[in-house]
Amino acid sequence: MKSIQHGSNHHEVALSHGQLHVFANSQVFESFEAKVYEMANNNLRIPRNVYMSYTPDAHVGIGTCIGTTAVWNMKDGFVSPSIVGSDIGCGMRVHTTPLHKRDIQNKDVRRALIKAIEKYVPTNERTNTHYMDIDLMSVVQHGLKGLPESYVPDEQWITHVEESTFKFESSYLEQLPAKILKYAHGQLGTLGGGNHFIEIQYLEVEAAQKDIAAKWGLFDGQVVVMIHSGSRAWGAMLGQEFTKVFRSAMYNWGVENPDRNLIYAPIASEEGQTYLNLMYAALNFAVSNRHMIAYGVREAFREVFGSGLEMPVLYDLMHNYALKEFHRNQPMLVHRKGATRALPPGHFLNTPAYKETGHPALIPGSMGTSSYIMVGREEGIKNFYSICHGAGRARSRKATKELVTVDQFEQSLKVGTDDEILVNHRSLQTILDECPQAYKDVDQIIDSVVGASLADVVAVCKPMAVIKGV
Incomplete structure (x- = not known):
């Protein structure tokens, strides 16, 4: 396997079916297993691919690795549910507070916050x-603009997001299986399980980025809340449904791929158009779901600190989707599966609030390790402005449970010390598969991104309390 070095942390790997760009430092690059390249080669069999890359957190997924950016021209390209991911619209959201770390250093205060958050945000499946009382179809069709005004504290909750409304042709909703509506109806504002979380953190602002941090309202020691969730059953069941639809279409077209989990269709096909339109509906649900989770967190903080406390939105963005974007003076469909968009200052796709500075790119670590708030650089154009979406799993859930002990998990959470990272589970055994040892070293992942000149760190987020779903 040959690779060309394009400057720091940028490798171009020649595979039999095309070129794969990998953004990783030498330590991370050498850690990639053969399977990730095999999956990339299968993905590159999809005709007319314009570009494909891995961010440093890339790891094996179903059909496509998490950490993939893949691009096709809109006029003659392809769409792949496998390169969108099963949790359509999964993403990150951060809210700031006026609180300082010292205000919640007391464990009893943090326990009170955890209890209050669990009261307002369902964490049990x-x-x-x-x-x-919220009209589900209004949210699905209009995103945040479909929510009742009573659930929108101020305009910033609408404007400080990657997209408040994903527009699509609503007639496609007639093709939506009834079971999706049934299961999704009770899930708006619920956390979900797996790697989803609500995390209470404090900030350490990077000295070199204090000007941007100040413009964003960030300060050293500030308490923030990071939320990770997606479209719940809506996106998952939509993915299941279209796996069957696309497989059938591919069979009828005589299209084969070594990986039967990799499915795709021309953008212009009936299957492609139906999937894209219903995917945008799922994105509307996802951004609204995180909004309502955040609304519940705000109510919880007010219960503990008083009704006058405000929690402005820093930003909300996704890392599982396919979006029409303009690159190289033409419309392209950019798939990001476990990849975060990081637009630089001045880029026309930035929301107005972040036109000058570039928007915050929100990168979670793993439970017990730092998370990061970053900003994109102009050089990121070489990767279609995609960066990592987190640390990336280093081992499967099963392997984690076999290799990591609860004692090791406790040590990573500093259990028994004043700096203990509190969790909402009595037994860590129930969430052992989400321990820090299950993930790559997030500091190496961030070093890879910064070294490749894709983005810079604005603030480091240190965990103080974590709420996980079951």
């Missing part, structure tokens, strides 16, 4: 939303 069997518990329905607290917001049954």
Whole structure:
């Protein structure tokens, strides 16, 4: 396998079916297993690919590696649900507070916050939303603009997001399986399980980025809340449904791929158009879901610190989707599966609030390690402005449970010390598969991104309390 070095941390790997760009430092690059290249080669069999890359957190997924950016021209390209991911619209959201780390250093205060958050945000899969008064179809069709005004604290909750409304042709909703509506109805504003979380953190602002941090309202020691969730059953069941639809179409067209989990269709085909339109509906659900989770977190903080406390939105953005974007003076469909968009200052796709500075790119670590708030650089154009979406798994859930002990997990959470990272589970055994040892070294991942000149760190987020779903 040959590779060409394009400057620091940028490798171009020649595979039999095309070129793969990998953004990783030498330590991370050498750690990639053969399977990730095999999957990339299968992905590159899809005709007319314009570009494909891995961010440093790339790891094996279903059909396509998490950490993939793949691009096709809109006029003659392809769309792949496998390169969108099963949790359509999964993404990150951060809210700031006026609080300082010292205000929640006391463990009893943090325990009170955890208890209050669990009261307002359902974390159990069997518990329905607290917001049954919200018209689900209004949200699906209009995103945040479909929410009742009573659930929108101020305009910033609409404007400080990657997209508040994903527009699509609503007639495609007629093709939506009824079971999706049934399961999604009770899930708006619920956390979900797996790697989803609500994390209370404090900031350490990078000295070199204090000007941008100040413009964003960030300061050293500030308490922030990071939220990671997606479209819940809506996106997952849509993915399941279209796996069957696309497989059938590919069979009828005589299209084969060594990996039967890799599915795709021409953008212009009936299958492609149906999927894209219903995917945008799922994105509307996802951004609204994180909004309502955040609304519940705000109510919880107010219960503990008083009704006057405000929690402005820093930003909300996704890392599982396919979006029409303009690159090289033409419209392209950019797939990001476990990849985060990081637009630089002045880029026309930035929301107005962040036109001058570039928007915050939100990168979670793993439970017990730092997370990061970054900003894109102009050089990021070489990777279609994609950076990592997190640390990336280093081992499977099963392998983690076999190799990591609860004692090791406790040590990573500093259990028993004043700096203990509190969690909402009595037994760490129940969430052992999400321990820091299950993930790559997030500092190496960030070093890879910064070294490749894709983005810079604005602030480091240190965890103080974590709420996980079950």
